[in-house]
Amino acid sequence: MQTIPESTQIDPMAPVPCKVTAQWDVTEDTFGLRLAAPAGYSFQPGQFNMLYQFGVGEVAISISGDPAYPESLVHTIRGVGAVTKSLRNLRAGDVVGMRGPFGNSWPVEQAVGHDVVLVAGGIGLAPLRPALLHVLNNRNDYGRVVLLYGTRTPRDILFQQELQEWRGRFDMDVLVAVDAAGRDWHGSVGVVTKLIGRAPFDPHNAVAMVCGPEIMMRFTGRELVTRGIQPSMVYLSMERNMKCAVGFCGHCQFGSAFVCKNGPVFTYDDIGDLLDIREV
Amino acid sequence: MSETPIDLRSHPFVIDLSESAQERLSECAVGTVHWEPGTKIFREGGVSENCYLIMCGIVAVEAHSPGRDAKVLQTLGQGDVLGWSWLFPPYRWTFDAHVRAETEAVQLDGVKLREYMDTDRELGYEVLFQFSRLVVRRLNATRLQLLDLYADHS
Numbered sequence: 001m002q003t004i005p006e007s008t009q010i011d012p013m014a015p016v017p018c019k020v021t022a023q024w025d026v027t028e029d030t031f032g033l034r035l036a037a038p039a040g041y042s043f044q045p046g047q048f049n050m051l052y053q054f055g056v057g058e059v060a061i062s063i064s065g066d067p068a069y070p071e072s073l074v075h076t077i078r079g080v081g082a083v084t085k086s087l088r089n090l091r092a093g094d095v096v097g098m099r100g101p102f103g104n105s106w107p108v109e110q111a112v113g114h115d116v117v118l119v120a121g122g123i124g125l126a127p128l129r130p131a132l133l134h135v136l137n138n139r140n141d142y143g144r145v146v147l148l149y150g151t152r153t154p155r156d157i158l159f160q161q162e163l164q165e166w167r168g169r170f171d172m173d174v175l176v177a178v179d180a181a182g183r184d185w186h187g188s189v190g191v192v193t194k195l196i197g198r199a200p201f202d203p204h205n206a207v208a209m210v211c212g213p214e215i216m217m218r219f220t221g222r223e224l225v226t227r228g229i230q231p232s233m234v235y236l237s238m239e240r241n242m243k244c245a246v247g248f249c250g251h252c253q254f255g256s257a258f259v260c261k262n263g264p265v266f267t268y269d270d271i272g273d274l275l276d277i278r279e280v
Numbered sequence: 281m282s283e284t285p286i287d288l289r290s291h292p293f294v295i296d297l298s299e300s301a302q303e304r305l306s307e308c309a310v311g312t313v314h315w316e317p318g319t320k321i322f323r324e325g326g327v328s329e330n331c332y333l334i335m336c337g338i339v340a341v342e343a344h345s346p347g348r349d350a351k352v353l354q355t356l357g358q359g360d361v362l363g364w365s366w367l368f369p370p371y372r373w374t375f376d377a378h379v380r381a382e383t384e385a386v387q388l389d390g391v392k393l394r395e396y397m398d399t400d401r402e403l404g405y406e407v408l409f410q411f412s413r414l415v416v417r418r419l420n421a422t423r424l425q426l427l428d429l430y431a432d433h434s
């Protein structure tokens with residue numbers, strides 16, 4: 001299991017008012033929200049915040065910004081529930097409550113010297129983005145860097161401009177597949193797991209980080225292990241309903257672990273069997 | 281079709297086959313084909329006599345419907361196999377294949393391979409086994425695709 005970074009917040013249960021500095025549309029149902037972080041705030045790739053919308057409720061949102069610039073705190077949010085839809089209405093200058101950061105982090109330090117394989121499904125690219133930015137900020141510390149990204153249609157692709165930039169780099173490989181597309185899409189059509197077999201990395205010296213819907217992670221984990229990566233080198237980020245985010249309430253229990261405190265990042269070694277169980 | 285000698289052995293479909301099956305497959309290799317984007321490799325209903333081991337590129341497997349844009353079911357790329365309709369009667373393609381990005385593939389003579397498989401049952405079993413694995417993988421991928429994993433199911 002990953003080590004838990006110290007939270008930089010004094011009282012982890014008390015939301016701190018944060019000013020919204022920007023809000024923008026990413027796709028039809030997804031938007032970006034940038035907050036001015038409180039003084040001294042920092043986060044590790046993979047951690048999440050609890051965003052509190054006064055009078056509506058609170059929701060756990062992964063941080064999708066660059067950990068090298070924690071003062072500019074970016075979240076990429078899918079507007080599907082009452083709280084996230086309400087967050088979408090925020091504009092620059094508005095205030096939102098925030099607690100965090102919480103949870104452990106992607107294994108960016110353990111991955112030093114290894115090939116890094118990031119596999120994202122749908123909105124799962126958002127929590128992986130800080131890990132990728134960290135790796136690219138410290139590019140010489142890593143072997144090959146591969147991003148495999150699967151999403152629903154070309155219209156649902158997140159971070160389109162950035163993906164094009166990453167694709168244009170000579171020091172990383174980016175493979176994208178969509179589940180459905182018309183003839184105007186010139187890329188791959190199919191599930192993201194299909195990209196694993198053709199991705200250029202050394203499975204015996206690779207660390208994989210996977211984020212997406214649970215079914216996608218289950219199949220991706222299997223495929224990565226089939227390709228030859230050790231289960232202990234495959235990391236998955238789990239999503240559960242969070243309430244307290246500090247290990248008190250039990251809402252996020254997953255097997256014997258609390259996703260908010262022991263996770264959200266787990267190794268396939270630790271939770272692979274749990275992913276196969278029908279009721280956890 | 282290129283004149284360069286064909287080395288099938290690096291292709292994932294061939295790599296797990298026995299030495300003798302690899303040799304037989306090499307005998308069925310007609311040559312390397314290069315396709316430009318936009319090329320129609322075959323159409324639904326056409327006679328299926330060949331199989332293609334894709335070395336690089338992107339080929340879309342499509343279903344057409346009159347008066348509408350073709351629907352892309354999946355794309356195939358490096359390491360994939362295009363076409364198994366030559367294996368089973370009535371030996372007709374069930375979908376269209378359309379090149380999306382410059383593609384290179386090794387063309388196998390399916391009719392010749394079928395004859396080899398009919399007369400040499402050991403070879404037949406081995407090749408069919410390999411195709412079955414391929415079909416199962418493709419079926420599983422299609423099932424995942426059908427689950428529409430990234431939709432908002434809330």
Ligand code: FES
Pocket residue numbers: 241242243244245246247248249250251252253258259260261
């Ligand atoms: S959210 Fe309360 S224990 Fe995890």
